[in-house]
Each structure stands twice: as structure tokens, then as C-alpha cells.
Amino acid sequence: MADQNGHVDAGPAGPPMEQVAGAGFPAPPPPIYSCTLTPELVAKAREELQEKPEWRLRDVQALRDMILKEQPNLRTRLDDAFLLRFLRARKFDYDRAMQLLLNYHGSRRAWPEVFQDLKPSTVKHVLDLGFLTVLPRPDPQGRYILCLRPGKWKPNDYHFVDNIRAIYLTLEKLIQPEETQVNGIVILVDYTGVGLSQASNPGPLLAKKVVSILQDGFPIRIKAVNIINEPRIFKGIFAIIKPFLKEKMAERYVLHGSDLSSLHRVIPRSVLPEEYGGVAGRLDMSAWARTLLEAEEEFVVEFCQPDPLEGVVLPDSMLFEGDQAEDSYRSLRSQLYYCY
Missing domain, CATH: 1.10.8.20 (N-terminal domain of phosphatidylinositol transfer protein sec14p)
Structure with missing residues (x-):
């Protein structure tokens, strides 16, 4: 009752x-x-x-x-x-x-390459590398902070899609509690170590798919995306992403450069690790990895099942309308070289 x-x-x-x-x-x-x-x-x-x-x-x-x-x-x-x-x-x-x-x-x-056999054990190498984690304490607004470090990934390590798989599993875990559904999350992206090889690897179509899922294909509220230590090449990276962002989401991107005092004005030092001028101890990449890996069984039940859309007639407004984003890849890649 x-x-x-x-x-x-x-x-x-x-x-x-x-x-x-x-x-x-x-x-x-x-x-x-x-x-x-x-x-x-x-x-x-x-x-x-x-x-x-x-x-x-x-x-x-x-x-x-x-x-x-x-x-x-x-x-x-x-x-x-x-x-x-x-x-x-x-x-x-x-x-x-x-x-x-x-x-x-x-x-x-x-x-399908993202969602086939989607479970934490298949992205353990991403977690071990330190590409992503979730800070253990939420900010004063109750929002958990997803921390991404793309500079930890090198194209020769594994396909970029594995990073997307790890991010998706993390979002699935974060959205479970009602507090997150109401408060939303904050994303912190540290671009330390990102060079031309990482920036040019995903391409516009991959970027479009990622943005489409985050904006229109997943029930989570992304309240802010804070970018720190971005290199000059980030202008080219953002040129790939921005055309696919809705105006409201684009406004939530904040570029701080290496000025951590700017970051502290939006994320208090009390919840940040020492690496980012905080007082919450050293960045522990293993705690979130354990949280995901211990949830292996629930992800098997959720994702390792037959196609949920079998026999379903989808509306015309579904995601990913073709590969037209690749048409602009050559010019955007040139812009990346220019920025670099």
C-alpha cells in the first residue's frame, strides 16, 4: 500500500x-x-x-x-x-x-559491438588501465562524479569501443539508486596525455553514437561536463563532438585548462582526490572496479539475453540515422592536425 x-x-x-x-x-x-x-x-x-x-x-x-x-x-x-x-x-x-x-x-x-556479451569481466582491462572511475563521495548536490582519463588509453592497447562499454556499464550501475535519478551526475574529463593518436581515432560517427546514447538513449541526467588539462588539440576534438550536442548539453561543457582553482569553484576540494587539488586522498581506481566486477551476475541477467526488439516495429525517429557523419571526417582530421 x-x-x-x-x-x-x-x-x-x-x-x-x-x-x-x-x-x-x-x-x-x-x-x-x-x-x-x-x-x-x-x-x-x-x-x-x-x-x-x-x-x-x-x-x-x-x-x-x-x-x-x-x-x-x-x-x-x-x-x-x-x-x-x-x-x-x-x-x-x-x-x-x-x-x-x-x-x-x-x-x-x-x-552490437558495444552491447554483445556486455558484462564487467569483459572490460576488466579498461578498469585496470585507469581509463575511468567514479569518485567515492558525491558533490554537495548529491551528484556522483564520473572521472574519465582518456590519456591512459592508447590505440594499440585495445579498440576504443571497449572504453564505451566500460562507460555504459558504469552508467547502468550509477542510475540504480533513486538519488542519482533525481540529482543526476557530473563528468570530469582529464585530458592529460591526450595526443593526436587518441584524438583522431574515434572519428565523427563513433562520437555521434556516443553522444546520441548519452543524450537520447540513456535515462540519466548529465548536469555538467568539466574538462581539465585539455591540450590545444581539444579544439579539434570538440569540433567533432559539438555538432551532435543539443544546445542545453553544449552549455554544460566547461573548459578549465590547468587552472584547478576554476575547477574547485564547481567541484569542491572536499570530494576531489589529491591529483586535482583535493583533500579526499589519492585517486583509487580499484574501488569502482570492484563495485562493477561484483555486479557481474546482474549485468549477465540484464544484457546477455535475446534481442529485446525482436518483432518490434520502431518509429522513424530512432537513433543513428546512417553514416553521413563520416563525410566530414577528412576536414575534421585536418583540423586536428592544425590544432596539434
Whole structure:
């Protein structure tokens, strides 16, 4: 039975976040939906996401009914906790949440090399290299910080797609707790060590696919992208990315250069590692790796399954409309050389 705030009595929801193994990272949700938002986050969700606690379960049921009616062949989860991710990401607009859900599943068909056999053990080499991690403490707004270090990757190490696989698995883990669904995340990208070989390797089509998934194919709110230690060549890198960014997302990119005081104005030193002028200790790449690897079984259940879109008729507005982005690759590559 739901109370006036939309809570469902499902018994204990598991240990508090700070007691969970893995340096305090968010715990997975309980099997039956039970609202875990604090009163402050309930108020934030109401103001920013148009989420009304007294209508929450009704809205979930409305989206569920829409899926069953319009896409009866879609092999998707229909539980409350899962569908809430899409409603929150699209401010409880049913049509937009439905489109996001279709894009979410459609990305698997559009990019099989990313999603085939997608589980943490297949990207352990990326985690060991230190390409990405999640800082163990959220910022004062409750947003976890995904830290990317593309300079750690070299084209001869492995295909760039493996980096995308690791990022996607990380986002899947981060979006589980309701706090992240409401607060969103922050991305910190350290371009130390990035040269021409890394910058020119992905190409416009790959960049377009990544941006398309993050903007239109995944139910997460990216509140800021902070770039630090970017070289001159970043002008060329951003020239590849920017055409695919929506205006709102482009405005959330902040370039700090090597000025860490600028970074500290948006991410306090209390949550940053020593490498970035913080006081939270040395950057520990192993804690998040353990968190992902310990979740191997849940990812096998989630992703190592038959095509969820088999027999589904997709709308014309699906992601990745062809390879036209490659037409501009030659000129953009020239720009990279110029910047370098």
C-alpha cells in the first residue's frame, strides 16, 4: 500500500549507503519498489522533474499500459523501479519517456559491438588501465562524479569501443539508486596525455553514437561536463563532438585548462582526490572496479539475453540515422592536425 508520499511498504530496503561495500557507492535497489528519497529529494523531484509523489505509481502504470498497448512485443522490464528511471529522465512526459525507452533498447541493435556479451569481466582491462572511475563521495548536490582519463588509453592497447562499454556499464550501475535519478551526475574529463593518436581515432560517427546514447538513449541526467588539462588539440576534438550536442548539453561543457582553482569553484576540494587539488586522498581506481566486477551476475541477467526488439516495429525517429557523419571526417582530421 502506498502512503501519501508514494512509498510502498516492502520491508527493509538494505543497508545504508555508507555501509555498502565498495567505498560507499550506491547500493542496488530493493526487488520491490519502495521510495528511498528523502523529503528534500521528494521536493526536488517535484520542482525539477514534475514528479508528484501521490501520482508516482499511477504515472508508472500509465507508462506500463502504453508499452503493453503500443509495443506488445518489446522485451523490456516493466517493474516500477525500472520505468521510473525513464519517467524522471523525461520529466514525467509519457510520450518522451516511451521514446527514450525505445532508444535505450534500440541502441543495442544499432551498436552490437558495444552491447554483445556486455558484462564487467569483459572490460576488466579498461578498469585496470585507469581509463575511468567514479569518485567515492558525491558533490554537495548529491551528484556522483564520473572521472574519465582518456590519456591512459592508447590505440594499440585495445579498440576504443571497449572504453564505451566500460562507460555504459558504469552508467547502468550509477542510475540504480533513486538519488542519482533525481540529482543526476557530473563528468570530469582529464585530458592529460591526450595526443593526436587518441584524438583522431574515434572519428565523427563513433562520437555521434556516443553522444546520441548519452543524450537520447540513456535515462540519466548529465548536469555538467568539466574538462581539465585539455591540450590545444581539444579544439579539434570538440569540433567533432559539438555538432551532435543539443544546445542545453553544449552549455554544460566547461573548459578549465590547468587552472584547478576554476575547477574547485564547481567541484569542491572536499570530494576531489589529491591529483586535482583535493583533500579526499589519492585517486583509487580499484574501488569502482570492484563495485562493477561484483555486479557481474546482474549485468549477465540484464544484457546477455535475446534481442529485446525482436518483432518490434520502431518509429522513424530512432537513433543513428546512417553514416553521413563520416563525410566530414577528412576536414575534421585536418583540423586536428592544425590544432596539434
